[in-house]
């Protein structure tokens with residue numbers, strides 16, 4: 333696949349420009365996590381959330397993962413609408429790499445998400461977050477990996493359903509339990525034992541724990557290693573599956 | 584020499600309400616440099632056939648060779664040599680005409696400068712030069728159709744598939760497009776596979792006609808031959824022949840009920 337990189341860059345550029353053109357969507361995508369940060373964060377400042385980390389070091393990672401989870405899983409909606417214009421078929425008749433059609437879009441989502449994460453962390457620092465730069469960078473890598481996985485699956489699903497009405501319920505029924513069970517809002521270790529155990533079956537939990545450990549500067553206790561393992565496995569499975577579904581979709 | 588041969592090409596859509604046999608076994612041959620008119624009533628399977636020949640839709644049966652490459656085994660080889668203008672086009676309303684043309688060239692692996700030069704050339708040829716910096720949403724229906732066609736020509740394909748290219752064009756633009764199609768054939772030996780519901784257009788433009796009905800080839804030959812064999816009278820028109828072959832005009836036999 334000698335053309336994969338150039339093709340991916342081309343597709344990335346097209347959708348990056350499209351995103352920059354729709355400024356309202358860019359801004360509104362940030363509103364929900366910012367509201368969480370400003371109105372939910374201060375509620376927890378004096379609560380003991382376990383560990384030696386400050387409450388901001390617990391909340392901000394949760395909000396970041398939640399932002400990644402939501403925006404990546406719903407990103408396919410745009411593709412469903414775009415399919416109606418005929419642009420997708422027009423591109424699929426050209427020799428452009430099928431994987432690039434997927435990865436160019438996914439990369440755009442990753443860059444957009446990292447940019448939003450940067451803004452969020454900036455605001456959080458203003459509100460009182462203190463975290464090591466290395467830890468924040470590690471956290472961003474995890475959020476980026478999560479975006480690659482979920483966006484790939486989201487686009488693959490979008491090639492298979494014909495309307496946003498067929499798409500949103502599927503995504504909602506996956507993201508809502510995933511968010512509740514992965515301890516995004518509060519650490520699962522605070523809850524009853526059964527809930528804690530249940531959450532261990534949700535892969536996102538390990539990512540949230542990993543990002544929290546990174547923000548707390550606790551690099552050695554295995555949580556980051558475990559998160560890296562889960563993120564890699566999730567990424568390999570999701571991208572392979574997504575790419576296959578994306579390539580096959582024709583009818 | 585044949586540039587397209589199909590052998591029992593079939594597509595059955597699987598839908599929730601059961602299978603839809605859109606194309607039920609099409610055998611045809613298209614010669615290099617030929618302009619082929621692919622006609623048939625609404626729902627006959629024209630678009631479905633084109634989507635198979637352009638690699639968008641995998642056949643559920645049969646086989647085809649397009650521009651020397653097997654459709655199933657080497658779709659990438661087919662894609663490099665063909666251009667396709669879909670019935671409903673394919674441009675992003677928010678993107679400018681120039682960006683669409685340049686992107687299309689880049690999708691065919693042209694360099695930046697080459698793609699930009701080609702965009703200018705095509706815009707001149709198809710009367711889009713003044714519109715290059717407009718978003719596609721700000722084009723009239725006919726201007727958009729000309730852009731769709733320009734996009735299909737970017738890489739000078741060996742075979743151009745046009746699905747109802749002139750629907751929505753004014754008579755002048757229609758005549759211009761006929762001119763361009765004849766010129767492409769004359770200058771580059773391009774093969775053109777086009778569908779249309781305008782029988783005058785089919786007759787004026789095509790070397791040969793293939794009439795499909797309910798997913799099968801119902802008749803084929805030059806307009807002259809179809810008129811003589813199926814028209815029923817010495818002065819029969821192509822429309823007489825078309826109706827005799829398909830048993831109806833260009834509207835479906837069982838139109839959908841207006842209200843349910």
Ligand SMILES: Nc1ncnc2c1ncn2[C@@H]1O[C@H](COP(=O)(O)OP(=O)(O)OP(=O)(O)O)[C@@H](O)[C@H]1O
Pocket residue numbers: 583596598603604605623624625626627628629630631632670
């Ligand atoms: N995606 C699809 N799913 C199910 N059925 C389909 C699909 N696409 C087309 N069909 C059906 O297949 C048949 C052939 O459709 P097709 O679009 O090929 O006709 P056509 O000859 O191009 O008609 P028109 O002249 O109206 O453009 C029709 O009965 C149509 O309803």
Ligand SMILES: [Mg+2]
Pocket residue numbers: 629630631670746
């Ligand atoms: Mg059609």
